[in-house]
Amino acid sequence: MRANREVCIGSGLCVLRLPELFDQSDDDGTVVLRRADPDPGEATAVIEVVGNCPSGALRFDS
Ligand code: SF4
Structure with missing residues (x-):
């Protein structure tokens, strides 16, 4: 899985759904x-x- 922090808008939806896999930067809220x-x-x-x-911002090749 890849996350493009240049594209992420820091919505936090990924963190809410899967906090074991995603977090947000303390600096700018990006993934x-x-x-x-x-x-x-x-x-x-x-x-x-x-x-x-x-x-x-997220890519996953299953
Ligand atoms: S990567 Fe996560 S925090 Fe960033 S825009 Fe997507 S769902 Fe929101």
Whole structure:
């Protein structure tokens, strides 16, 4: 999984849905990946989060 912090608008939706995988920078609120490789059991939720990200900052190749 990749996150483009230049594109992220800091909405925090990813952090609300999957706090074990996503965090937000204390400096500017942009996304920080806690883990770049989700477990297989997390893939469905990750795909949902990527699809719902309002900025298109997230990419996941399952
Ligand atoms: S959902 Fe998208 S725009 Fe919102 S914080 Fe996460 S990566 Fe950034």
